[in-house]
Amino acid sequence: MERKRKMVTKMKHRKSLLIGMIVLVAFYSCVPTREIRDENIAVPDNYQNHSADTVNTGLVEWKQFFKDSNLIALIDTALVKNQELNIMLQRVDMAKNVIQAKKGEYLPFVNFQAAAEVEKVGEYTRNGAVEKNLEVKEGEEFPEPLTNYMVGAYATWELDVWKKLRNEKKAAVFEYLSSVEGKNFMVTNLVAEIANSYYELMALDNQMAIIDQNLEIQQNALQMVKLQKQAARATELAVKRFQAEVMKNRSHKYEIQQQIVEVENRLNFLIGRSPQHIQRESDNFIDTPIDTVYAGIPSQLLQNRPDVRSAEFELAAAKLDTKAAKANFYPQFTIKAGLGLEAFDTKYLTTTPESVLYSAIGDMVAPLINRNAIKAQYKNATAQQLQAVYEYEKAILNAYIEVANQLSNIENLKKSYELKDGQVQALTESIDLSTRLFQSARVEYIEVLLAQREALESRMELVETKKDQMLAQVNMYRALGGGWN
Incomplete structure (x- = not known):
């Protein structure tokens, strides 16, 4: 059963690749x-x-x-x-x-960013329920309203x-x-x-x-x-x-x-x-x-x-x-990446690796309709x-x-x-x-x-x-x- 599932997945990947190539050839034409x-x-x-x-x-x-x-x-x-x-x-x-x-x-663009924010969410919302759950597990209450501090660098590069x-x-x-x-x-x-x-x-x-x-x-x-x-x-x-x-x-x-x-x-x-x-x-x-x-x-x-x-x-x-x-x-191909520190309290901001945040995104954008x-x-x-x-x-x-x-x-x-x-x-x-x-x-x-x-x-x-x-x-x-x- 597992083998059959892998074969199906592999065929889907091949099919997606073939469709992408057809679209690319049609695009160039x-x-x-x-x-x-x-x-x-x-x-x-x-x-x-x-x-x-x-x-x-x-x-x-x-x-x-x-x-x-x-x-x-x-x-x-x-x-x-x-x-x-x-x-x-x-x-x-x-x-x-x-x-x-x-x-x-x-050349790549690298920007430095530092931010601070305060937010109060409703308890019966997704974010509110998550915070309540974490409070029970950790035994420590979230600050209310919730604050957030972040410092980091973000880079964008169009290839x-x-x-x-x-x-x-x-x-x-x-x-x-x-x-x-x-x-x-x-x-x-x-x-x-x-x-x-x-x-x-x-x-x-x-x-x-x-x-x-x-x-x-x-x-x-x-x-x-x-x-x-x-x-x-x-x-x-x-x-x-x-x-x-x-x-x-x-x-x-x-x-x-x-x-x-x-x-x-x-x-x-x-x-x-x-x-x-x-x-x-x-x-x-x-x-x-x-x-x-x-x-x-x-x-x-x-x-x-x-x-x-x-x-x-x-x-x-x-x-x-x-x-x-x-x-x-x-x-158009673009790479976006970010690396920094983020926490709801400044005393946790330098606590690593818990406060570390990073991201890496690769984009491909091409005009298709209405050019x-x-x-x-x-x-x-x-x-x-x-x-x-x-x-x-x-x-x-x-x-x-x-x-x-x-x-x-x-x-x-x-x-x-x-x-x-x-x-x-x-x-x-x-x-x-x-x-x-x-x-x-x-x-x-x-x-x-x-x-x-x-x-x-x-x-x-x-x-x-x-x-x-x-x-x-x-x-x-x-x-x-x-x-x-």
Whole structure:
């Protein structure tokens, strides 16, 4: 009879095991999957109309790229005091803290607990009857109301069978690395913005000097026309036209002065200080040499550009988030254990082994019915991964196009500057020529006026083109990923 009972029990165990395996296989078959295409990181071998040379200006440190000591001092100050950059640094620290939090999630949690309670139960209840029975057996009455004291430690540990927690921790690491690259990208843009504003300020100084020089020429021309009128060789109309031209340029001078104030304050804001004069040497701006910028090869952008690297880390994090979201469909295994001392009176609390309590529980929890929430979470994770693929590809394409645009811009500005420089020389000579011809009554006053106006405009355009050349150098450096190192 006993043998038959054991066989029945054994068969029941086998049957339960078989049912469990069937349920587990059916469970796995219901886990959804979604195919996501790999990212495309292919770039051309070289830039259009440029040789495939690996020399890259983007690898040069910014203190070596910029030669102006005043500009270097401004950038140094901004890297310490710029508010936006300091805000970004706090975000990087927060991302680093997430790693620490995720790292602790797949380690056991151990908590200390101490408690005291008092309870009065009815005598004709289960607990009351047990207490009454124990009182008779032990010959000692239970305290009424009943107190209880406990001290112990409890541990919980989720077994990371499916690597969900470890993937979440690795994803947090990639998010942190992405935030670091985001900070680097902000530094790159900050350095470029300060340099651009600084060169714009120098260009405005030169335009102001040109207007002052032109005003002196126009004042002399105005005096000449007045003398010509007194000699009946010019009319009041000529005098008024020259006076109007002088007042026009004086007005333009105030416009440039306002622009100088605004650019100075923009620089002061970027370096985190109140409005004040920006130290600079603008006298030799027009003669500043334009150094050659080496673009390297397009594939270097994948390593040099912080925004591209940030997008790459975001994609890596998104892939791990997808794996972690998929693990939610699998069973979750948890171990809980406790060890401590418990007694109804503190004098018995340290009496062992009678007051010792311990527990050990193993749990397996798996979603079975109504898994809509985790399905939606998984779908969102896969959608975010695909979005990260597009973001990464967009960052690569944008980087390549920015460099290609700046290469073309530098070349075209060089040709434009050479032509404008010749134009300035010719129009500057025309001022003296038209003045002498007017004095000898061989041309009308309007010719002198137009010669002065055109010479002024050409000189202003030459300064503007020089500024554009300087900005193109800076923007090329930024496009190559320089400035953050």
